Amino acid sequence: MAGIGVGPLVSLLRPSDGNPAEQRQLVERETLTGGGVNEVVRIGDTVRRPTGPWSTRVHDLLRHLAAQGFQGAPRVRDTSEAGFEILDFLPGDVSNYPPTAAAASVEALRSAAALLRAYHDATVEYARRAPRDGWQVAATEPVEVICHGDYAPHNCVLSGDRVVGIIDFDHAQPGPRLWDVAYAAYRWVPMTAPGNTDGLGTTEEQAARLRVFCDCYGLDDAGRAGLVDATVARLHALVDFMHAQAAAGNAAFAGHIADGHHIQYLNDAKYIRARRAVFERGLQA
Ligand SMILES: Nc1ncnc2c1ncn2[C@@H]1O[C@H](COP(=O)(O)OP(=O)(O)O)[C@@H](O)[C@H]1O
Numbered sequence: 001m002a003g004i005g006v007g008p009l010v011s012l013l014r015p016s017d018g019n020p021a022e023q024r025q026l027v028e029r030e031t032l033t034g035g036g037v038n039e040v041v042r043i044g045d046t047v048r049r050p051t052g053p054w055s056t057r058v059h060d061l062l063r064h065l066a067a068q069g070f071q072g073a074p075r076v077r078d079t080s081e082a083g084f085e086i087l088d089f090l091p092g093d094v095s096n097y098p099p100t101a102a103a104a105s106v107e108a109l110r111s112a113a114a115l116l117r118a119y120h121d122a123t124v125e126y127a128r129r130a131p132r133d134g135w136q137v138a139a140t141e142p143v144e145v146i147c148h149g150d151y152a153p154h155n156c157v158l159s160g161d162r163v164v165g166i167i168d169f170d171h172a173q174p175g176p177r178l179w180d181v182a183y184a185a186y187r188w189v190p191m192t193a194p195g196n197t198d199g200l201g202t203t204e205e206q207a208a209r210l211r212v213f214c215d216c217y218g219l220d221d222a223g224r225a226g227l228v229d230a231t232v233a234r235l236h237a238l239v240d241f242m243h244a245q246a247a248a249g250n251a252a253f254a255g256h257i258a259d260g261h262h263i264q265y266l267n268d269a270k271y272i273r274a275r276r277a278v279f280e281r282g283l284q285a
């Protein structure tokens with residue numbers, strides 16, 4: 001499992017390093033592992049992450065969420081150091097693959113869907129006026145919300161079995177709710193083909209979990225009718241994005257492709273299309 005508490009503790013303390021509070025901050029410094037894209041360091045109750053050209057958009061989004069009183073995302077603390085951002089550290093556990101028992105629980109599924117809904121709702125007004133350009137991932141029409149873009153166990157913080165926080169907004173983009181719900185459902189159910197070792201259960205069991213996710217999100221009938229097609233399209237878009245990133249020299253995505261992650265996504269997309277009837281029956285039941 002990746003996540004909080006597994007990185008090495010790095011003591012950087014020197015006798016000349018400031019007052020006791022500042023010294024404590026320096027001692028409590030820990031490298032966090034996760035998506036394997038960025039090196040993220042916890043410093044006390046903050047994290048320090050690398051930024052990209054899209055980060056001004058993300059910071060504006062996070063500031064809007066804070067102004068709305070949305071509690072489930074980190075606040076922006078400092079963006080003055082070139083190439084880095086300082087954000088709130090959200091306490092809890094972050095699962096990786098295969099998922100922890102907590103991340104695979106029904107409570108996690110329910111609370112993940114409810115938190116995604118609350119997050120989307122908190123972005124509706126902002127999405128109307130947010131710039132369409134400048135995000136890492138181009139806007140998808142029709143814009144209804146700011147999609148998180150990678151709403152998966154590896155980017156959510158759990159308190160026990162409950163999902164209480166969302167991190168890593170690097171793939172945020174203006175877009176339709178369903179674009180984000182489809183991907184989130186794929187990850188949280190998860191809607192994986194039988195050969196995928198990160199998967200859970202039979203197709204019928206996955207369809208039942210998909211129903212729970214969509215009910216807790218409050219997905220409307222049109223969304224339910226379009227969910228299978230949206231999931232397949234979203235996985236293809238993900239693979240296109242991975243290829244584009246690798247071709248542009250992004251080592252993390254080149255590594256994911258070398259490890260065959262894209263083949264798994266395409267295989268899952270094929271499976272979801274082939275088992276459409278089971279998933280759609282579950283959604284309408
Ligand atoms: N704001 C945060 N609060 C708590 N943990 C965080 C936060 N940001 C990152 N992390 C931890 O660091 C790991 C990697 O961070 P993330 O921002 O997802 O980077 P990557 O781009 O590599 O996916 C996460 O899996 C999580 O364990």
Ligand SMILES: [Mg+2]
Pocket residue numbers: 034035154155168
């Ligand atoms: Mg991440």
